Amino acid sequence: MSHRLAPDLHVTRWLNTDTAPDLNSLKGRVVMILAFQMLCRGCAVQAVPQARRVRELFSETDLIVLGLHTVFEHHEAQGSEAALSAFIHENRIGFPVGIDTPGTGPAALPATMNDYRMQGTPTLVLIDREGVIQKHRFGHTEDLQLGAEIMSLILESPRPG
Template sequence: MVLIEVFQMLCPGCVNHSLPQAVKIHRKVEESALQVIGLHSVFEHHEVMTPAALKVFMSEFGITFPVAVDRPREGQRIPSTMKKYRLEGTPSTILVDKKGRIRQVQFGQVDDFVLGLLIGSLLSEED
C-alpha cells in the first residue's frame, strides 16, 4: 500500500498539517505494510522552488521518506501528475491499495482519525 502526499513548500496547509502527518505515519507504520512517498508539485512561485531549496526543506522538516518532483508541462502552470490525476491543489493525499489501485484522493487537510481509518481499512483488505 502507498500513501502519496502531494505538497508544495510554500503551502501553509502542507507545512502545518499534511507533511507532519505524513512524517508521523512514515515513522509509525511498518514500511512493509505502507510506503509513504512525497510529491513536490510546483504550480506557482517556480523561481524559488529549486531542488536545493527542497533538499533544505526536507532536512528542516524531518522528511525522510522519498520525495519525487512533479514534472512541469511546457507553457503550462499545472505540472504533469497534478494534471493527470486532476488534483485540485495542495495538500492532496492519495491512497493506493495493495493491488496498485488508487482508492482515495483527498484535497485539503485530512483529519488524523479519518486518515487512520482509511489506511487501516485498506491494510486489512486481503492481497
C-alpha cells in the same frame, strides 16, 4: 477520481532514496502519496507533519509513504532542488520525495498533478495493494480518519487475480 488504477508518477528526480519508487513494483503494499509545495501553509503546518507521523507509525512492509513536490505557482521561489533539499532537512522528512515533472506551456500543470487531476496542494492519495486509487483528497484529512482508512486498506486482502 477514486477506484481507478493509479497512473505512473512523472518525476524528474527523487530525493531521500537511492532507488526511484515505481508504483508497479510497490503492488502488494498500500501507498500514500502526499502532493505538496514548500510555500503551501497547509502543507508545511499540517500535511507534511502528518505524513511524517504516518511513516513512523506504519511498517514499510505494509505502507509506503511518498512525497511529491508539485510546483504549480511561485516557480522562482520554490523551484530549486537546493531549496527543496533544505525544506526536507528542516522538516525531518525521511520518506522519498519526487519532483513532479513541470508542465509545458505557461499555465500548464505539472505532469503527475495533471494525470491525477489534482486541484491543488496538499493532496493526499491512498492506493491499495492492487494499485487502485481508494482515496484522493484535496485538503486536510484528520489523523484518526486517515489512520482508520490506512488500516482498512492494510487489512484488506488482495482480490484474486
